Amino acid sequence: MRNTMSLLAAAAALLCAGTAEAQTLKMTPELKALAAAADKEGQVIVKYSSNFFDGGRGVKIYTDNMNKAFGTKVKVVWAPGGSMPEIGNEIAVSLKNNLPAPTDLYTGFSRNMGAFLKFDLFQTAPWKSYDPERLTDRLIERDTYVKAYSATLGFSYNTDLVKSNPERVSDFLKPEFKGKIATTAFGAGFEQLAAKEAWGPDKTLEFARQFAQQVGGFMLCPEAERLSSGEFLAFVTDCGGGSMVKASLQGAPVRRVVTPDYPMISYFYHAVPKNAPNPNAAKLFITYLHTVPGQLDMWELHQNDLHLYPESRQRDGIQAVEKKFGITFADADIDWQDTNEPGNAAQREVVKIFQASGK
Amino acid sequence: MFAVAACVSVVIVMMPLFMLWLSLREAHPIEPVSAYSFLHFAEVFGDPFILKVLANTFQFSIISLAVGLFFGVPTAWLVERTDLPGKPAVMTLMTIGLLMPGFAAAMGWLFMLHPRIGIVNRWLMDTFALSDAPFNIASITGMGWVMGLSLAPLAFIMTAAVLRALDPALEESAHMSGAGFFNVMRKVTLPLAWPGILAAGIYIFTIGFAAFDVPAIIGWSNKIYTFSTYLLLQLSAAEGLPRYGAVSALSMVVIFISGMLIWWYSRLQANAHRYQVVTGKGYRPRTVALGRKVWLAWGFLGAYFTFSKLLPLLVIIWASLLPYFRYPSAAAFKTVSLRQFQNIQWDMTLDGIINTGILMVLTPTLTLAIAVCFSWVVLRSKIPGRIGFDFIAFLPHAIPNIVFGLAAMLFMLFVLQRFVPIHGTIWILLLVFVIARLSYATRMTNATFMQIHKELEEAATMSGVGTGIIIWKVIIPLLGPTLIYAWLWMALLTYRELTLAVVLSTRDNLTLPVVVWNAWFAGGFGSAAALTLILMSMMVPLVALYWWLVRKTGLRQA
Structure with a gap:
């Protein structure tokens, strides 16, 4: 009887712990402060292709899951956009004219980001302090650009x-x-x-x-x-x-x-424009995309993720090619x-x- | 009148001037300092490939024009000048064509007549044991055919108003003199309708020149470039910022070509009095009895509706029921479901419906009001250089929508946003839509103004009536049928406008075509087809209203 009770108690504790884990991820003080600031902003505008949001279906999924993860009430707003160079151009033009950027979050291929370096469009942030276990040095460049997902040729x-x-x-x-x-x-x-x-x-x-x-x-x-x-x-x-x-x-x-x-892995990056209307919400959204649920969401909606993470769905395919052809990407x-x-x-x-x- | 035309003209002229500035500026506009030169022109025209692109574009535009006029003008004649039964149905069906987005029709035709996967080709090859596909839609001729079919309603509506207003006295005199039907048609009817047909021709040619969706879907996939797809390639820089300088330089060519067309059109306008057929004396169009030839007429119309509407629509329905497009077979039928319809994103779709509805009402209303002002200034006033206003009104049509949208966006950001903060709102779409449609509206109002003899206004003036009352009591009622046609037509054009809306879209000003376009990019033909069908069904009330209006006002007998 005692054993049964103990087992039930243990199961209940595990269930509670699991539920808490599902509702709110472990948050650093910096991340909590970011979440509070993002809550005040209330929304994050993402101008990007429909693929990223699976034609719009992803808006609710990202909104619900991010808020579930961080205990926030931030709304993800999708603004259908043009190509990466075109959106980058809009950011540059708006920044030059002291106007708010059309998006809080820019996604660009490494080559686009390289070309935009000279225009100094994006803001720095203490990315690693938001999630030290996931947002590591390998993912963050110049404290500004965050690897978003891997791109294989x-x-x-x-x-x-x-x-x-x-x-x-x-x-x-x-x-x-x-x-x-x-x-x-x-x-x-x-x-x-x-x-x-x-x-x-x-x-x-x-x-x-x-x-x-x-x-x-x-x-x-x-x-x-x-x-x-x-x-x-x-x-x-x-x-x-x-x-x-x-x-x-x-x-x-x-x-x-x-x-x-082509024995290399390229990357798409996220960055927050200097003139983003909701910069904290954008940073929170980026941080969410790097959590395990965020990566799973990206795969489900977009069929892309970051192969550097162990749960990556792209990782297996990349490793299979490495093994078969004896190369290292x-x-x-x-x-x-x-x-x-x-x-x-x-x-x-x-x-x-x-x-x-x-x- | 003059003040409205002048203010709008300033806004219109600023757009190409801004593009000219972009084409001469060596550095990107966000760079603070730049030299000015013809570098971008040298870059663009130093590439011999541009000549091939321009040749393709001319060929495509001419075929589109020929097909559009081939179906549009006879249909207009049948509806307006014969006793064809069921005219309201024909007129309504012609408008339905606009409800099908161009890219959907292009995909439909691709899936029907592609040499490898075309349903019709495969059926013919299987049935008659052919080794090669008998048809190839993946060619400039094929592209022109698809584009021409979608432009035929435009040719119809632009020439219908002219044919409706022809003076029967001249034709009757010819008949009385012993001339046969074809002689009357060749020597009287067509010459009288010439301004309207030429206006439609110029308009359709330039639409073909700037067309994007059909060349992108059929041409691009077969390595056939036209101006717009080549231009998009220049915009879609693989690295850094879009090449606005090169794009603007390229666009100047089209503006030049359109300028030449406008010059030609202006020459015609200079002789406009020779074509005036609506006078104050006993105006009543004569209708031709078709007799047994009515079956020939219905055969012609049936062929057009089958080719242009029914077949692509059937393919779209078929595609909307499949997870991915397949040749009809037992295996394909097993995969039929409504999944594409279940996955539609209704929050964005509803936003798109509301925004599109607002634009559909405001765009034609404002555009027509401004167009009447332009036509009055050009054709009725004595202001020196008034023909320049017509040139300006046609300018938006001369600029491809994709470039026009970009120019508007950059112009707003760089120049106007600090004074009129409408970037990203539905109001910038309204502004750009109105300007973009002004050329069409003025073609319509000009053609009708040309046919209204000045004696009507002179009689009113002699009676001591002022200009405003003349316009309200004399001109507007005579323009009435044209204005109703043009209003409905522009409302439908606004409903399906894609390129401008895509370029200027934000989350706050989504329109229905942008929602469809995004669905296309997210899920392929199936999801876009499902959304297209839902959108087309939503337009049924408007089509019903159009039909009712046609019957009630008796436009067919006007």
Whole structure:
């Protein structure tokens, strides 16, 4: 009887502890102060693509889960936006004119962030003090930029129509793909292939000349339907492939492949504009996205997460490629972008090659 | 009248001037200091590929124009000048075409006639054991066909008002002189309708030149660039800030081309009196009895509605029921569900409905009021340089929407925001929508003004009536049918306006097309198709109102 009572008591304690853990994460004093300040602001405006919010569904999920985690009442407000350069431009213009930024939170690829460095658009924050266990030195750059999610170079293909299991970008030079594959008009990913750590500019440009003859058309990054419908057999390279993974999870005959051709992991970053209307709420939201529930939310809604975390869904795929091809993916962070100007220049040439192959 | 036209003109002129400034400024506008030169022009036109892009754009625009006029003008003639039964239904069906977003129609056609996945192509290949697809929508001709079909209603509405107002006396005189039907059509009817047809032609050509959705979905996916998709490529810089300088330089070419078209149109206006057909004497249009040829007419109209509306709509319905698009098969039917409809985000959709509703009422009302002022100044006043106002009114049409929206956004941020803080609100959309639609509205009011003889106003003036009363009691009633058409048309154009709304969108000014566009980017064709169907069904009351209005006011007999 005593044992039974003890077991029941232990179970109740565990249940209570579990419930408390589910409702409010462990918070540092700095994070508590941030949460209080964010509560006063009441909302965080996020101007970003619909993918991040799964077409709007994510607004409520992020709002509910963040407030559950921190015990706050902050509303996440989504403002559908343009491309990363366009939103960055709006921030820059508004800052120059002493106007509030159109968004509290900017998300940009490492290359965008590198290009924006000279404009000094974003504010610093004691990020690590908010969550010392998660927001570590490896994630924070210049006390300003926070790695948001990992981006691997890869491609996607229709599994009903492609049976050869391509693993490398060069596999798409085979005759069977001629005129039946797509890429982006702006040469996404080719600056990475042209990096000195990968193929280098010369090999990339030679490849691009042959590859352009194989390409049947251009796609936008999220157009998974063009693959699942069979309009194109493959999308090479595929802007990180989040939409393709999503389509695959929904049952479409699409497979996303991380290629070993570029042995680096790039990142998308979060940053808070200096003229953000609700800077504390933005910082709190970023901090939430780095919690375990935040990472799970991002994966569920966006099919992206940070592979540096053990619970990452991208991590397994990356490690599988490392094991299979005997490579170790290195970090391509903002500072690295400054070293890749030859790669960026090669990409500009690739775009011209793609254009010239047009009708 | 003059004051309104002058104030609006200043705002309009500032936009291209701002773009000209951007095109000459070497550095990005946020850089405090910059040199000025033709660097961006050299950069853009130093690339030989631009010639190919411009050639593609011309070809695409001409095919769109031909297809649009091929279906639009005969339909207008059938509705306005014959005894075709069921005219209100035809007029209503023509308006429904606008309810289908351009990108949805483009996707529909792609899924019907794509050489690899097109349902029709695959069916024909399977049935007749063909080795190659008989049709290829993925070509400039295919793009022009799709664009032309969506522009035919515009050709219809722009020429219908002209055909409705033709003086029957001239045609009857020709008949009395022994001329046959085709001779009367060739030598009397068409020359009289020429200003309206030319106005529609100019307008449709420039729409084709700046069109984005069809070239983006069909052309881009097949490596065919037109001006707008090439321009978007320049805007979508892979690194750093958008290349506004190069984009502005490129846009100057289109403004120049449109300027030439306006010059041509202005030459026509100089001879406007030769086309005046509505006078104070016994005006009543004559209708042609179709007899047995009514079946031919219905066959023509049926073909148009099948191609332009029914088939893409069926494909959209099919797509909305699938998790991802598939060729109809037993396996595909097993996946049919309403999941795409269940996943719609209603909070944003409702915001979009409210904002779109406000804009649909205010945009055409304001635009038409301003357009009447412009037409009066251009065609009735004696103000020196008045033709310049018509040039200015057409300028917004000459600037591609995507660039116009960007120019408006930057102009607001850099110049006006400190004085008129409307950036990010629905009011900036209203301002930009009104300016963007002014060219269309003035084409409509100009064409009708041209056909209203001055003797009506002169008679009123002789009776001691002032200008304001003349406009209210004489001009507006004569413009009435045109204004009603134009109002409804612009309301529908506002409903589906995407490019400007996307460029200027914030969470506070979302419109329905932006919600659909975002759904497209989030979930693909299926979710966007579901949302499109819901939005189209929401427009049923407006279409019903239009139909009722057409029947009640007897516009078909006006």
